[in-house]
Amino acid sequence: MNPIVFPFQQATRPHFAEFVFYEGFFNPQEVDKIRNLWSSENEVDATLSGGGKTTDETLRKTKLTFIKDSEENIWLYQKIGQLGIQCNHERYGYDLLGFHHELQLARYGEGDFFDWHLDFGAGEISHRKLSISVQLSDPEEYEGGDLQFMINKNYHNAPRTKGTVVVFPSFIMHRVTPITKGVRQSIVAWLAGPPYR
Numbered sequence: 001m002n003p004i005v006f007p008f009q010q011a012t013r014p015h016f017a018e019f020v021f022y023e024g025f026f027n028p029q030e031v032d033k034i035r036n037l038w039s040s041e042n043e044v045d046a047t048l049s050g051g052g053k054t055t056d057e058t059l060r061k062t063k064l065t066f067i068k069d070s071e072e073n074i075w076l077y078q079k080i081g082q083l084g085i086q087c088n089h090e091r092y093g094y095d096l097l098g099f100h101h102e103l104q105l106a107r108y109g110e111g112d113f114f115d116w117h118l119d120f121g122a123g124e125i126s127h128r129k130l131s132i133s134v135q136l137s138d139p140e141e142y143e144g145g146d147l148q149f150m151i152n153k154n155y156h157n158a159p160r161t162k163g164t165v166v167v168f169p170s171f172i173m174h175r176v177t178p179i180t181k182g183v184r185q186s187i188v189a190w191l192a193g194p195p196y197r
């Protein structure tokens with residue numbers, strides 16, 4: 001028998017999906033409440049994780065603020081966390097321990113983008129398992145700004161509808177195409193655990 005094909009009798013993941021979306025997961029009132037958490041005094045230019053805290057405007061141009069895990073925001077952490085755990089249970093079965101970092105509120109103005117990348121890599125981002133993005137803008141508020149996934153050689157767009165949550169394994173290649181008009185806002189979160197298994 002060829003040892004390379006000797007079966008390990010491991011469970012398979014029949015419901016694995018490169019990305020999953022939940023339209024209308026946040027209602028318009030909730031989205032407004034989240035958008036009001038934007039604080040211009042605390043905004044920063046997005047940095048790149050992994051290779052040090054540097055900004056690289058050829059890969060990414062976005063403004064960010066962090067959503068504190070304070071009492072008034074706990075509902076948001078819980079709502080996103082519970083969905084992530086349920087989705088993980090149904091499709092991925094990763095070992096998850098909690099959020100990696102605070103939730104990020106991202107704001108893409110005209111010309112802003114985040115080119116093809118993985119959210120996973122060596123060092124501090126090796127704990128990331130599931131990436132979560134929440135669409136906080138109405139599709140009419142901006143042009144461009146599509147959250148896209150590369151699956152083999154094909155590009156797939158996430159739905160743009162406000163209140164949609166998109167969940168995907170952090171090793172999936174994705175990007176946000178340049179905003180050509182208006183402003184797009186999103187939440188970006190990661191569920192993390194011990195390095196992949």
Ligand SMILES: O=C(O)CCC(=O)C(=O)O
Nearest residue numbers: 106119133147176186188
């Ligand atoms: O804004 C988004 O929806 C996703 C952004 C992203 O890919 C990231 O912050 O890693």
Ligand SMILES: [Fe+2]
Nearest residue numbers: 117118119174
């Ligand atoms: Fe990303």
